Amino acid sequence: MVLAEEGTQLTNHGVSDETWAEVRKHYDDDQVGALVGLVALINAATRMNVIVANPGGSYEPGKFASMAS
Template sequence: MEARLNLFENQFAMKVAKRFAGLGMVIQQSPLPKSTQELVSLRASQINGCGWCIDMHTKEAEAAGESSLRLHLVAAWRESTVFTEAEQAALALAEEGTRLADANTGVSDETWAAVRKHYDDDQLAGLVSLVAMINAANRLAVIVHQKGGSYDPAMAAAFDLN
């Protein structure tokens, strides 16, 4: 299936993408660990079925030194031994924050307490913002059928934010 709209060639879409990328850079520069950012982005993208974002965040995580074992186990993080308690709390928040319509309570008090235990206010602000941003990015890509498989980590470096 072809993409319905090429978000990288449409002038208006590029204006939006530049602002989106700028906010993404602010989150990337937060004190939330880079590995946690990529794991959270990958998990939300898996839930949302976003091939483009799964491709992107898998490759970005690999480029940052993440192991293939951990990347392969993100979808089954509860059934694995390779994630820290802090990462598990972040992944739980990512899942609950992504599946808002599936749960009448949204993010549970238990999950919030777990992330509070492991992350300070600045890290939490980065984590909450990241969950919101990756879900928005997933929706953009899924709606227009932006397919995964062609992302190159050099693409982000080449993105002109001016």
């Protein structure tokens, strides 16, 4: 989805008018708000992984099971 790509790039100046027009064809106000929130949360999680040098995809199923006990 172009919205997610444009919304996470810091080098540009936000999401283009063309992308917003396309998004508005398919989603209402509440859905657009939810999409923006999800893109922001995913972006924040990705940036936190960069800060702590945790590469994506490093989780292994059951990795935290021993911590639950």
